[in-house]
Amino acid sequence: MIKSMTGFGKGEASVQNKKITVEVRSLNSKQLDLTVKLPSAYRRAEYDLRNLVSKALQRGKVDLFASVESPAAETSAHINKQAFDTYYTQIAAACAEHPGLSDAEGVKASIVQSVLRLPDVIAADGDTVSEAEHAALLRATEDALRRLDEFRTQEGAILIADLLHRVDKIETYKNEVTPFEKARTETIRARILDNLSKLPVETDTNRLEQEMIFYLEKLDITEEKVRLSNHCKYFREVAAGEECPGRKLGFIAQEMGREINTMGSKANETNIQILVVRMKDELEKIKEQVLNIL
DSSP states (O other): OOOBSOEEEEEEEEETTEEEEEEEEEEOOSSEEEEEEOOGGGGGGHHHHHHHHHHHOSSEEEEEEEEEEOSSOOOOEEEOHHHHHHHHHHHHHHHHTSHHHHTSTTHHHHHHHHHHTSTTSEEEGGGSOOHHHHHHHHHHHHHHHHHHHHHHHHHHHHHHHHHHHHHHHHHHHHHHHHHHHHHHHHHHHHHHHHHHHTSSSOOOHHHHHHHHHHHHHHTOOHHHHHHHHHHHHHHHHHHHHOSSOHHHHHHHHHHHHHHHHHHHHHOOSHHHHHHHHHHHHHHHHHHHHHTTBO
């Protein structure tokens, strides 16, 4: 099944009066380039989230955003009274050893402010996430990835339909070359004979015919047309039969380009050159779109 590398998915889960929202966006990239942005409380879950994403998405530049909403106005911070009492007692005792300092106005208030800045006095419960909340975060992520995959599948179907249509157009233009090939041969032969007739020399008719055949064989594009047809056929087979054919389709498009360029260099005929330009135009559009195929 063809999938695009561009997509968006959003998942939500509720637990303990909290609403967790996860959004996943992806763009085309040669490798999996994952960026995860989480609330500080969920940082410990980043490894699990990265595992989920890497299993679900093979390639692409992926951005994962997670947010949490709580309807109640609450704070997760609290004062560690035991630590506060220990720090306060020690600082107050140190101040008491200096009579001038212990009698100074506002010393107690200064001690309180200093103690509140010390480590472990103010702790945040938000740094610890319950198992239920962790599971809800994973569920929301899985839901977002599932929706992203649906989006990529839907867009992939549109992309491959457009690509196959352009491959058909290339083959159509290639088939339109055939009527001009015989006329091209006669035109080249007539031009050579006309130029020779203007020269004041005698020519060996048999040798001229041999050289003419050799020259026209070098301009023959039958092999290029056959190889181009095979590449078009292989393009369709890979698109229909492989799971993630993006890279391989890109390689096939390069091979198609080589055959079309060779046809153009051998053309020597205006109508054939026009058809080659049209084939190149369709091929460039194929190359652009293939970059978005997984």
